[in-house]
Amino acid sequence: xxxxxxxxxxxxxxxxxxxxxxxxxxxxxxxxxxxxxxxxxxxxxxxxxxxxxxxxxxxxxxxxxxxxxxxxxxxxxxxxxxxxxxxxxxx
Amino acid sequence: xxxxxxxxxxxxxxxxxxxxxxxxxxxxxxxxxxxxxxxxxxxxxxxxxxxxxxxxxxxxxxxxxxxxxxxxxxxxxxxxxxxxxxxxxxxxxxxxxxxxxxxxxxxxxxxxxxxxxxxxxxxxxxxxxxxxxxxxxxxxxxxxxxxxxxxxxxxxxxxxxxxxxxxxxxxxxxxxxxxxxxxxxxxxxxxxxxxxxxxxxxxxxxxxxxxxxxxxxxxxxxxxxxxxxxxxxxxxxxxxxxxxxxxxxxxxxxxxxxxxxxxxxxxxxxxxxxxxxxxxxxxxxxxxxxxxxxxxxxxxxxxxxxxxxxxxxxxxxxxxxxxxxxxxxxxxxxxxxxxxxxxxxxxxxxxxxxxxxxxxxxxxxxxxxxxxxxxxxxxxxxxxxxxxxxxxxxxxxxxxxxxxxxxxxxxxxxxxxxxxxxxxxxxxxxxxxxxxxxxx
Numbered sequence: 001x002x003x004x005x006x007x008x009x010x011x012x013x014x015x016x017x018x019x020x021x022x023x024x025x026x027x028x029x030x031x032x033x034x035x036x037x038x039x040x041x042x043x044x045x046x047x048x049x050x051x052x053x054x055x056x057x058x059x060x061x062x063x064x065x066x067x068x069x070x071x072x073x074x075x076x077x078x079x080x081x082x083x084x085x086x087x088x089x090x091x
Numbered sequence: 092x093x094x095x096x097x098x099x100x101x102x103x104x105x106x107x108x109x110x111x112x113x114x115x116x117x118x119x120x121x122x123x124x125x126x127x128x129x130x131x132x133x134x135x136x137x138x139x140x141x142x143x144x145x146x147x148x149x150x151x152x153x154x155x156x157x158x159x160x161x162x163x164x165x166x167x168x169x170x171x172x173x174x175x176x177x178x179x180x181x182x183x184x185x186x187x188x189x190x191x192x193x194x195x196x197x198x199x200x201x202x203x204x205x206x207x208x209x210x211x212x213x214x215x216x217x218x219x220x221x222x223x224x225x226x227x228x229x230x231x232x233x234x235x236x237x238x239x240x241x242x243x244x245x246x247x248x249x250x251x252x253x254x255x256x257x258x259x260x261x262x263x264x265x266x267x268x269x270x271x272x273x274x275x276x277x278x279x280x281x282x283x284x285x286x287x288x289x290x291x292x293x294x295x296x297x298x299x300x301x302x303x304x305x306x307x308x309x310x311x312x313x314x315x316x317x318x319x320x321x322x323x324x325x326x327x328x329x330x331x332x333x334x335x336x337x338x339x340x341x342x343x344x345x346x347x348x349x350x351x352x353x354x355x356x357x358x359x360x361x362x363x364x365x366x367x368x369x370x371x372x373x374x375x376x377x378x379x380x381x382x383x384x385x386x387x388x389x390x391x392x393x394x395x396x397x398x399x400x401x402x403x404x405x406x407x408x409x410x411x412x413x414x415x416x417x418x419x420x421x422x423x424x425x426x427x428x429x430x431x432x433x434x435x436x437x438x439x440x441x442x443x444x445x446x447x448x449x450x451x452x453x454x455x456x457x458x459x460x461x462x463x464x465x466x467x468x469x470x471x472x473x474x475x476x477x478x479x480x481x482x483x484x485x486x487x488x489x490x491x492x493x494x495x496x497x498x499x500x501x502x503x504x505x506x507x508x509x510x511x512x513x514x515x516x517x518x519x520x521x522x523x524x525x526x527x528x529x530x531x
Contacts, residue, residue, distance in 0.1 A: 010507040019511045023503040028510050 001048040003078065004088045013040070020086055027084060038077055042087060048078055095448075096121060096235050096281040098222045101136060102205055102433055103419025104287030106440035108214045109156055111285070113444050119279065120214055121237065123221030123288075130167075130202040130349075139201040140394045141319045142346060142356045142427065147195045148496030149434025152441040157211040161197070164207050168349025169199030172330045174491040179329045179523060181377050183336040184477055186523035188515070190484040194495035196430070198330060198346035200354070204433065222288070222297075225415070226278055229302045232414040234280040283448060285416045292421035295404065303412060307405040311465045313426035315340055317396040318361040318368060322387040324353035329527050331383070333375045335359065343372055343380045352390055355380065358428070363393045377520050399426040401464045407454035416448045423457040425464035434496050435460050459496060479509030481517065 005011070010021045018036040021028045031039055034055075041051045052074040060067035081087040095115040097108045100122030108118045124133055132139040145153065154161045165171060172178055176191035209216075220237050227233040286294040295306045324347065331345040341359035348354050361371045373381035402424045406417045419436050439456045446452055480486040485505025492500050518526075 010503055012507070012511055014511060019507075021503065021507040021510060023501070023506075028507075 002090045003042050003046050003048055003051075003082075004090075005043060006085055006088050009086050011039070022085055025085060027086075035077060038074060039081075042078070042081075048075065048089070051078070093117060094119065094279075094281050095283040095285060096279050097285040097287055098235065099287035099289060099419070099421075100124070100126070100216045100218070101287065101289060101419070102208060103289075103421075103436035103439070104285070105205075105209055105212050105214055105216075106153075106156060106436055107285050107287055107416075107418050107443060109212045110440040110442075110444035111283070111448070112214070114447050115283065118214060119281075120216040121220050121222060121235070121279070122216055122218050125218045126206075126209070126216070127202070130200065130206040132202050136201070136205075138396065139205070140391075141201075141317065141396050142344065142354045142430070143199075143201040143204065143433055144346060144430040145197040145204070145437070146430065146434040146495040146497075147193065147492075149431075149437040150195060150197055151497070152434070152437035153208070156437065156441055156444060157208065160208060160211045163211065164197065164199060164204060167199075167203055167207055168326075169197050169203065170326055170330075170347045170349075171195055171197050172346075174495060175487055177329050178332060179379065179527060180332045180334070181379070181520075181523070182334050182481070185481050186518040186520065187487070188482045188518065189526045190482065190487050192484065192488040192491045193497060194488070194491035196330065196495070198354070199348050200350075200352075201433075203349050225284060225294075225297045225301060226280075227301055227412055227414065229410075230412050232281070232284050232301070232412045234278050235284055236278055281414065283414050283416060285418060285448070286421045287417075287419045288421055290398070290402065290420040290424045292417070294415075294417055294421055298409075298411070298415070301412065304410060306409050309403045309405075311401040313399040313401055313428070313464075315358050315399055315426065315428075316360055317356055317358050317399065317427065318363055318393050319354060319356045319396065320368065320384075320393045321390040322353045322355060322384055323351060323390050324383070324387050326351055327528075328353070328383075331380055333377055333380060336376060341371070341375060343375050345380050345383060353383070353387065355384055363395055365393070368393050379520065379524065396427075401425050401461070403457075403461055405454070407450045411450060416450055416453070418443075418453055422453055423461050425460055429460065429463055429494055431460040431464070431496065438496065459493075463493070475514060476506060476509045478514055478517070479505075482515040483509060 008022055008024045010023060012019050016030050017033060018031045018039045038051060045051060052071045055074050056067040056070045060070055082089045094117045095111045097104045097120045100120045104120055108120045111118045127133050150161055173191050174194040174196060175187040176189050180187040222235045223238040224236040225232050226236060286292055326347045328347050333343045335342045343357045345353050345355045357371050362368060369381060369385060404422055406422055418439055425431055435457050439453050442452045442456055480490055483505050485502030486509060488500050
C-alpha cells in the first residue's frame, strides 16, 4: 500500500512535533512525538507495512503482544490520517 | 435595441448609460435634479456630503468603462491609498503593519467623482425632468411617463408652460438631436427603461401600476448613524480608520480628499455639536483622529446621516416585464461601512457593457457587498491567525481583497505560518503611527 502526503497539506517539523495544515478543510494539528516519527517515515518510505514493522522493532523489544499492538496502533493512526485527507493511499 | 432611457443621472445611472451605449442606438438619461456648475454637492444627492471611496473592484471597472478616468480623478486631487499599506488602521485585533496588498481605495469628494465621470461619459442628460411612471403592461415596458418638479410632480403639458419646461443640456455640448421634443412630450418611448433613481426609487410602485406582482424586499437595520465633517488638512497623510471592537459600534475614519481637505466620519451614535463631536472622536478606542482634527480648521458643518439601513429588492426573482432593468441603490442599498456603493455601481455597469442588460447579473454583482453588509460578526476561528492578520501580507490580502471587491485569495502558507510561528509583537499606537512620516 503506497502512502503519499496529500498535495493539499502544508507541514513542517517543529520543536513541538510535526505541524500539519490541510488547505482544503482548514484542519490544523500538531503530531506528538510518535505521530511525528510515523509522519516522517511516510515521507521517507511511503509504505504502510515497513513503517509498522519499523515502529514495532523499535519499541516492542521482542515482546510479541506489544509488537502486535504497535502494528495495530500504527495502522489505526495511518488510517485516520488517510481518512482526514492528510495522507493518500493507493494499492 | 434602439433606445434606452436611464432614470437617474447619479453615478449608477451615468455608468449604466455608458454601458448601454454598447447595446443601444440611443441612450437618454433623465435626471430630476440639476447638476451644479462645478464639483459641489447637489440638492438631489444629500449623501454627497458624506464620505465616499472607490474600492479596487470599482476602480478597475471604472477604468475599463472609461479609460483614463481614474488618472483624471487622481490629477484632480483624489487620493489613492493601499489597504493596509497606506492606511493607519486600528482594527478589533490591533494596529496593522504597513503590509501591501492589491487592495486600494480612492478617496475624494462625491461631487468631484461625479463630475469627472460625467465629463468622461459624454452622455446626454436631460435635467430637471423626473419620471413619474412607466408605460406598458406586465409583458413589456414601453416607455416612461415624465414630469417636472415645480409644485410637486407635474406633467409637462406643452412647450412654453411656465415652470414646466425641462432644462436640457448635454454633458458634451453635442447637438441635442430630437431630445427637446422627447423631453417636452409626456412620454418617452423606450426599448429599455433603466431605473437608477436610488434608494428612494418608486419603481416597485410603477411596476405594480402595470400589474406586475410585488417585488420582494428585505431591510436589515445597520444600527448605526453617521456624522461627517470636512477639515482643512494636508494630503500627505494616510487614511486613518479606528474600528469598533465591541458594541456600541463606535468608530471613526479620516480620509484625505481633494483641495487639501480631510473628510472625517464618526459612526455609531455621534453627537452633532462641536464639542460633542470632538469628545466622541477622543473617546474612540484610540484618540488619533481627535488629535488630528483638534488642530485642524473645520471646513463645514457637522452633517448627520441616519438613513443607513441595508435594503435589498429582489428584482431578479420577480416576473418583470421585458424592457425594464433596475440598478444601483434602487436594487441594493448597503450601509456605508464598507463604502461599496460606488464600486458596485461601476462593476455592475461593466458587466452590462460586457454582457448586455440582465437583472440577474445586477444581483450577482451586488450580492457580495450585500452579504458583507448584513453578515453577523464572525465568532470563533483561530485567534492566533486573527492576530497574525495584522502583520502578514498574505493574511491581510485575504481580508482586504474581500473588502476591495476583487477576487479573494487564500494564502495557505500564510495561514500555516500564522499557526506555527510565534506572533509578531503587536504594535503600540505610537509604533503604528510612526510607520508614517507623521508624529502624533
